[in-house]
Amino acid sequence: MSERMLVALLLVLNYLLVAGGEQANGDLATLLSLMDTLKNTPPNWVGSDPCDGWEGIKCKNSRVTSITLSSNDLAGQLSGDIGSLSELETLDLSYNKDLTGPLPQSIGELKKLTTLILIGCSFNGPIPDSIGNLQELLFLSLNSNSFSGPIPHSIGNLSKLHWLDLAENQLQGTIPVSNGDISGLDKLHHAKHFHLGKNNLSGRIPPQIFSSEMALIHVLLESNQLTGNIPTTLGLVQSLEVVRLDSNSLSGTVPPNINNLINVQDLLLSNNKLSGFLPNLTGMNALSNLDMSNNSFNPLDFPGWFSTLKSLTTLKMERTQLQGQVPNSLFRLINLQTVVLKDNLINGTLDIGSSYSNRLRLVDLETNSIVSFEQNDGVPNVKIILTDNPICQQSEGVESYCSSSQASISYSTQPNHCYPATCSSEQISSPNCICAYPYTGTLALRAPSFSDFNNKTYYSMLEEGLMQSFKSHFLPVDSVSLSQPNVDSTKYLKMNLQVFPSGQDHFNRTGTLSIGFLLSNQTFKPPKGFGPFYFLADTYEHYGSSERLTESSKSSNIGIIIGAAVGGSVLILLLLLAGLYAFRQKKRAEKAIDQSNPFRRWDxxxxxxxxxxxxxxxxxxxxxxxxxxxxxxxxxxxxxxxxxxxxxxxxxxxxxxxxxxxxxxxxxxxxxxxxxxxxxxxxxxxxxxxxxxxxxxxxxxxxxxxxVQNGSLKDALIGKSGIKLDWIRRLRVALGTARGLAYLHELVNPPIIHRDIKSNNVLLDDRLNAKVSDFGLSKSMVDSEKDHVTTQVKGTMGYLDPEYYMSQQLTEKSDVYSFGVLMLELITARRPLERGRYIVKEVSNALDKTKELYGLHEIVDPAIGLSTLNGFDKFVDMSMRCVEESGCDRPKMGDVVKEIENMLKSAGINPIDESPSISSSYEEVSRGSSSHPYNSNETFDMSAGLPYPKVDPV
The missing domain is CATH 3.30.200.20 (Phosphorylase Kinase; domain 1)
Incomplete structure (x- = not known):
């Protein structure tokens, strides 16, 4: 810190000596102040001219006009000196999850700012009222932080504002509207986007927030605590395309003039307390997604006007007191994909007709009064659910319709006419089969108009749109990949996005900054029907050593700054004094370092x-x-x-x-x-x-x-280490691994979740006993929320618990899932994800308990020794229990230990005994070329980038 103060002193002197450069030096001093309060600023922030190639910095006339540092792993708090950058027009610090603290009041001094984007950080406290001073602001995105308090009335002063996104925070109070001299959101006549969902907003939706003067296309107020009626003024905003008012406590009738919104594609009013009769939506020919479920409407015969909505893809009217018979004309709507009418009073015969939409995938009429189904021969490609209807009391012929299970969502980008590359360490094979370190994150669609989430066409369209956007902006992108789509509790469609570099195996910092900015400022426009989106990037950790800043280079940078900032012999005396001062400070620092050493009292x-x-x-x-x-x-x-x-x-x-x-x-x-x-x-x-x-x-x-000398279990299974594992050896390895995990879960206080169980993290000692290694992603349950830890999803694809992935709630059962995948790997010697095939699904599809080896002959590893496999059926059963979709259906690791011990006992083996040392019956082939357990980057597959566990209380 003392060197920074010295630099500031010298810059003041330079101001006195060099006329005309004071403003540029002021920008430099501000950036140096930011470097003092922030960690991990770009390593090339050196020299006295930030306009000379500093990454993330753009200038005009030697003044800083743009700072874009998304996905840069910045940590710390934003200095109040930021307000000194008087020419700044763009500030994007998105996707820096360790950027915390309040947003300084001085942000309001950036009078030329047009774009302010702080997505996916950890800012907290109130949004400063001074933000209303940014009269040039067009784009304001503060979503996915921890801002609290009310929405400032002053935002209504931003007359040029086009985009307002404050979603996914902890904002409270009412929606601000103007009152006398006080401004409000109703003054934002040029705004097209009000994204205020997933907060704690309360009170009524003020009628004056909507008017015919508004240009709104998106109104997202979902998942708040709003009460009162839906204002009739909503029907005046005919530019609207997406309206989400679901998951509030709205009451009263739906305004009948809502059918004036003829451009609306998504209308979601579910999970409220709405009453009265359903409004007639005839004429809303653009409407694709309609959900009014879970309200208290008056009983009503099934409306015929549903069948007039020509663009309808999704109709959800669960628990809305609909009665009578569903007309088969509904199913002839050519775009229809999903019909959910659960928990109503619908009766009679379900007749889908012979000319139903070829896009139809789901008709859910669970818990109604249907007595018969016309299509007894089946409806190909359509899942029909009639559970808890009188028809299901029949003795035969209805089994396929009387189950509530639905197909899970599954998609991953397939290789582009090539064979996936075998990659090492954390590299991943791209769709073009090139090993690289992709830029990754979560892409979330807030209101997709489609509901057939297994339709590959939609994901292909999204991938194509992303690539076109990257190419049109000349970004170094080779390909993109989407995977693991899921719909969360707020009906957002989320998926993993991987962006692969072109021409090399990693992005440079400029590349990730450019990609992050393109996604954060909505430069990328998704295809029609995909609705509004947001993106949350992961930290990118693969720039290469040339772009990383060491402490010594930081020190040398200070010398460069000093040399460039001052000139002339008048500074010699100051430098001599500075040398004496630095020597004194060094002695103080050494003493302070010794005192601050957290290990100094350890013997x-x-x-x-x-x-x-x-x-x-x-x-x-x-x-x-x-x-x-x-x-x-x-x-x-x-x-x-x-x-x-x-x-x-x-x-x-x-x-x-x-x-x-x-x-x-x-x-x-x-x-x-x-x-x-x-x-x-x-x-x-x-x-x-x-x-x-x-x-x-x-x-x-x-x-x-x-x-640990005998390498990893993975190397043994694929034959790389030369160690042969027969069935009994594999049972012992499974038992040892299970015992290690059971110890972490049940005997350590507080419990520890490993979070990265895989064959590469199970090592084999000289007796082939299993040892769990690599605690780089481990989480302690200290200060946990009940029985889980809420944390960012980390782990290895293929072993990752899907429930943890969707909820971000980590439990011991997440390790159990990964262990179940490991058990299947012991049986098959196949990687969990191989050529686009998932081992859990492959075993599940092939499983036939009526056949020998459960019908798994073709996928069981031949090296296992197929003559006597005592306990094989029980081992498979336990594996499949471990990989149940719901964590509550999975066993505890202690129960798994007991089951495997019983398998060994049934084979005449004492599970208490240690494994004997390796003998000639377990020969080691090509011992000289065997892979050491620490010799593979995959052994340290650290999503967190650290070789030791990051145990941070929630």
Whole structure:
């Protein structure tokens, strides 16, 4: 901090000496202030001219006009000095989840600002009232933060505003409208987007917020606490295309003039307290998605006007007191995909007719009074649900219609006429079969007009639209991939997006900043019918060492700034004084560093003693580990990953160790590093890789583990390590892994969730006993919310619990799911995701319990030894229980342990006994070329980028 103060002092002097440069130097001083309060600013922010190639900075006439730093892993708080950038027009700091604190009042001093985007950060506190001073503002996106308090009335002063997105915060109070001299949102006549959903807004929807003068196309007020009537003024805004008022407490009748909204494609009024009669929506010929479910409407014979809505794809009228018979004319609507009429009073015969829409996929009439179904021969490609109807009391011929199960959503981009590449580490094979590190995140559609979410055409259209947008802006993108679509509780369609680089295996920082800005400022326009969207990017960690800033380069940058900022002999005296000052400060800093060392009170153990059974981790000195690893020589280098390198070492007593040495840019804060060591040092089990100690000195962070010599389970299954595993060996490996997990879940206090169980993270010792390793994504249940931890989704594709993925609620059952996938991998020796096939689905489809080996002959690994597989059926049954969709249907790891122990007992094996050492019956082929457990980047498949567990309380 003292060097920064010195630079500021010198810049003031430069202001006095150099006429005409004061404004540019002011911008530099402001950016230096930002660098003081923010971590992880771009590494090329060096020199005295931010207009000379600083990443994320654009200038005009030597003044900073644009800062776009999305997906940059920024951390800290935004300095109030930001208001000094008087020429700033664009500020985009989206997708920096560790950017926190309040938005400074000085934001209102940026009088030329046209674009303010802060999506997916962690800003909190009230939105400052000064934001209403930004008279040039066109685009305001503050969604997906933690802002609280009321929506400022002053936003109504932004007369040029086009886009307003405050969704997914914790905003409270009423929707502000003008009153006398006080402005409100009703003054925003040029705004086309009001995105205010998923907050805590209350009170009535004020009638004056809508008028014929408004240009609105999207009104999203879903998932708030709004009460009162839907104002009749809504019917005056004929430009509207999407209206979401669902999941509030609105009451009264739906205004009959709502059918004036002839351009509306999505009308969602479900989950309110609306009453009276359904409004007649005849004439709304653009309407695709209509949902009025779960309201208190008067009983009404099924309206014939439903059949006149020519664009209708989705009709949901669950629990709305509809009665009578559904006319088959409804099913002839050519675009119709989904009809949900559950919990009504519908009776008579269901007759879909012979000329129903070929796009129809679901007709759900559960819990009604239907007595017969005309199409007894079936309706191809359409799921009919008639559960809890009188028809289901018949004895035969109705089984297929009397089940409530629905097909799960499944999609992933397929290879583009090529064979997927085999990639190492965290690289992924692109649709063009090229290994690369993609830019990733979650794309969410807030109101899609379609409901056939398994239709690949929609995803292909979205992928094509994304590629066209990237290409038209000359971005270095090779291809895009969409996967794992799911509909959340608020009816958003979310999916994983991967964007692959062109010409190299990773993006540079400029590439990710450009892609992030294109998605954050809505430059990309999705195809019609996909509705409004937002994007939340993951942190990108694969820029390469050339773009990472070391502490030494930071120090040298200060020298460059000083040299460029000052000139002339008049500064010599100041520099001499600065040198004396810096020397004094250095001594103070060294003392402060010693005092702030979180390990200073930990006792060390001399190197010539035996390694203790740890209650606290042993502290090694840097010189000790340097000696044990032979000066970290290349010969002792046994692996690497995003965190740094791993070296083999030998203690004085001959014990082998593995030393993980973090790179500077991968290192954590002192307290976080200490907390993680304390976590690992309290975890001791024979089926967990043991932490022996650590090093925290000379700017180093190193972890010392026991050395496990026989590689990973994955290498054994694919034949890479030369170790053969028969059926009994595989049962033992499964048992050891299960015991390790059961210990973490049930005996550690507070419990620990591993979060990345996979075959690459199960190591085999000299007796082929399993040891769970790599706690880089582990989560402690300390301060957990009931029985789960709410956290960003991390893990490895193929092993990832779908329930955790959809809810972001991590539980022990997430590990159980991953373990179930591992069990299937033990049976088949196949990767969980291979050539677009998912092992869980493959086994489920092939499973036939009436046949030998449950009908799995073709996918069982031949190396397993097919003669005697005692307990095979029970092993498969347990595997499938572990991968149940709902976590509550999965067993606990303790129960899994008992079941596998019983399997071994039935085979005449004592599960308590250790495995014998490897004998000639388990030969090791090509031992010299075998892969070491620490030698694969995949062994350290760290989504979090760290070689040790990040245990942060929720």
């Amino acid at each position: 060390t153990v001399k190197s010539n003693t035996e390694i203790p059974q740890l209650k606290e981790a042993r502290m090694f000195s840097f010189e000790e580990l340097k000696k044990y690893a032979k000066k970290f020589s290349q010969d002792n280098d046994i692996g690497s990953g995003g965190f740094g390198k791993v070296y083999k070492g030998t203690l004085p007593n001959g014990k082998l160790i593995a030393i993980k040495r973090a790179q500077k840019e991968s290192m954590q804060g002192k307290l976080e590093f200490k907390a993680e060591i304390e976590l690992l040092s309290r975890v001791h089990h024979k089926n967990l890789v043991s932490l022996l100690g650590f090093c925290f000195e000379q700017g180093e962070q190193m972890l010392v583990y026991e050395y």
